[in-house]
Amino acid sequence: MPDPDPLDALRDALGATPAPEARTPDCLDDDTVAALAAGTIDAAARVHALSHLATCPRCRHAVASVARALADPAVAREVAVAERGGRRLRYGVALSAAAGVLLLLVGPRLLDLGRPVHRAPPPTGAVPVPASPVGVVADADTLRWVAVPGADRYRVTLFDAPGAVLYETQLADTVAVLPDSLVLVPGRPYLWKVEARTGWDRWSPSELVEFSLAPLRGAPQ
Amino acid sequence: MDDWVAELRGGRPEAAWDLCLARYRRLIFSAIRHYAQDYDDVMDIFARVCEALRADDLRRLRCYVDQPDHRARFSTWLVTVVRHLTVDWFRHRDGRRRLSTVAARLPPLQRRIFEHVFLDRRSHVEAYELIRANGTSGLTFGEFLVELRATYAVVIDGRRGRVLRELAGPPPPLPPPEAADDGEPAERRELVQQLLGSLSAQDRVALELHIVEELPAEQIARVLGLPNAKAVYNRVHRALAVLRARLAQGGLQRHDV
Numbered sequence: 054m055p056d057p058d059p060l061d062a063l064r065d066a067l068g069a070t071p072a073p074e075a076r077t078p079d080c081l082d083d084d085t086v087a088a089l090a091a092g093t094i095d096a097a098a099r100v101h102a103l104s105h106l107a108t109c110p111r112c113r114h115a116v117a118s119v120a121r122a123l124a125d126p127a128v129a130r131e132v133a134v135a136e137r138g139g140r141r142l143r144y145g146v147a148l149s150a151a152a153g154v155l156l157l158l159v160g161p162r163l164l165d166l167g168r169p170v171h172r173a174p175p176p177t178g179a180v181p182v183p184a185s186p187v188g189v190v191a192d193a194d195t196l197r198w199v200a201v202p203g204a205d206r207y208r209v210t211l212f213d214a215p216g217a218v219l220y221e222t223q224l225a226d227t228v229a230v231l232p233d234s235l236v237l238v239p240g241r242p243y244l245w246k247v248e249a250r251t252g253w254d255r256w257s258p259s260e261l262v263e264f265s266l267a268p269l270r271g272a273p274q
Numbered sequence: 275m276d277d278w279v280a281e282l283r284g285g286r287p288e289a290a291w292d293l294c295l296a297r298y299r300r301l302i303f304s305a306i307r308h309y310a311q312d313y314d315d316v317m318d319i320f321a322r323v324c325e326a327l328r329a330d331d332l333r334r335l336r337c338y339v340d341q342p343d344h345r346a347r348f349s350t351w352l353v354t355v356v357r358h359l360t361v362d363w364f365r366h367r368d369g370r371r372r373l374s375t376v377a378a379r380l381p382p383l384q385r386r387i388f389e390h391v392f393l394d395r396r397s398h399v400e401a402y403e404l405i406r407a408n409g410t411s412g413l414t415f416g417e418f419l420v421e422l423r424a425t426y427a428v429v430i431d432g433r434r435g436r437v438l439r440e441l442a443g444p445p446p447p448l449p450p451p452e453a454a455d456d457g458e459p460a461e462r463r464e465l466v467q468q469l470l471g472s473l474s475a476q477d478r479v480a481l482e483l484h485i486v487e488e489l490p491a492e493q494i495a496r497v498l499g500l501p502n503a504k505a506v507y508n509r510v511h512r513a514l515a516v517l518r519a520r521l522a523q524g525g526l527q528r529h530d531v
């Protein structure tokens with residue numbers, strides 16, 4: 054009898070798990086499912102949520118389903134528009150020439166179905182910008198970034214190269230002091246990002262930036 | 275604060291609803307259309323979503339707004355709620371009736387598989403047992419899997435394919451080795467389940483999302499909090515290598531007995 058490939062056995066075993074079942078009391082709420090799918094959940098809540106996902110096909114399926122929906126370009130576009138407070142960008146690009154002329158005559162409001170009737174403009178898509186450390190640096194005991202107007206809180210996350218979260222904190226300041234217990238190894242790459250809370254339900258993430266400590270030369274001092 | 279939230283907090287649910295709908299109507303439609311492509315389905319589900327969100331003076335929206343802290347943005351929370359309502363709609367009266375028209379085009383055995391797996395949400399093994407217990411006792415699990423795969427292929431390719439995949443979960447794995455009909459696969463499956471249980475939660479979720487849900491690595495990275503797709507591949511490959519090694523060991527031990 055031929056020995057089956059262990060990977061086939063794995064696929065077989067994974068695929069044989071029951072179809073999504075009824076909700077249990079431990080199942081994740083919609084806020085958590087959404088935050089996992091969108092990647093906006095904080096590290097502590099993620100650890101808790103992943104331990105449930107590891108054993109619950111129902112919630113795993115829901116998270117995967119919402120992640121796929123959020124990655125659908127049509128949905129992503131509408132999420133982005135909603136996040137901007139209903140204002141669409143580049144009116145002319147998506148419109149026919151005739152509609153463009155009409156737009157000039159009547160203004161954007163009549164054509165823009167998603168636009169709310171009256172509201173103050175929200176903070177525009179401003180994102181925090183990591184200032185230091187970036188690239189090869191002599192030391193890195195603090196993380197600094199450029200403030201975002203209107204942001205009342207920041208969430209900073211530091212990863213190692215394989216992607217494990219080494220440190221995460223939330224604060225109102227634009228400087229996070231890394232704890233002494235965190236030892237960074239010279240020459241090894243690290244990644245960090247900062248998210249700014251710019252609305253009651255809204256976090257704007259920075260780019261992920263990489264840095265490393267300059268390798269030590271000779272003996273210390 | 276958003277205008278509709280201010281209206282809601284001010285105790286004016288009707289005004290809050292009008293503003294909320296004006297702002298999120300297109301998002302709601304896009305989320306429904308992600309799952310349902312048939313025009314009539316989309317319109318009926320939209321009505322159902324509005325009804326559910328408006329119930330009890332916007333109870334769902336109030337609960338969300340009143341939470342002291344939010345893990346998700348409102349727009350992504352809304353997509354999640356619409357997803358659940360859409361899937362529920364297809365599971366119940368009207369949606370179920372629409373889906374049962376899909377079954378009418380299938381040959382008899384596949385129609386029964388469709389009803390068990392897609393409409394009644396039985397696991398594949400349960401569906402097999404039910405079909406065998408009802409007059410098809412000669413059907414082997416291997417033959418059943420062939421029919422099951424054929425059923426998936428036909429219905430997931432159709433107009434309601436996306437939501438059907440939502441209802442039934444992932445399609446069955448690739449054809450198993452010829453030994454599918456003896457006792458071995460069940461044993462091996464149990465061994466694999468044990469080994470999976472020994473992985474860290476993050477590794478296990480990475481594997482399941484990658485292999486069973488077939489979620490793209492970039493999206494898995496977001497779920498797991500990894501910086502990029504490459505980190506996901508590293509993690510999956512490492513976990514697979516560990517499983518392979520342990521599975522090979524376990525297999526050897528079993529044969530030695």
Ligand SMILES: [Zn+2]
Binds near residue numbers: 079080105109
């Ligand atoms: Zn669950």
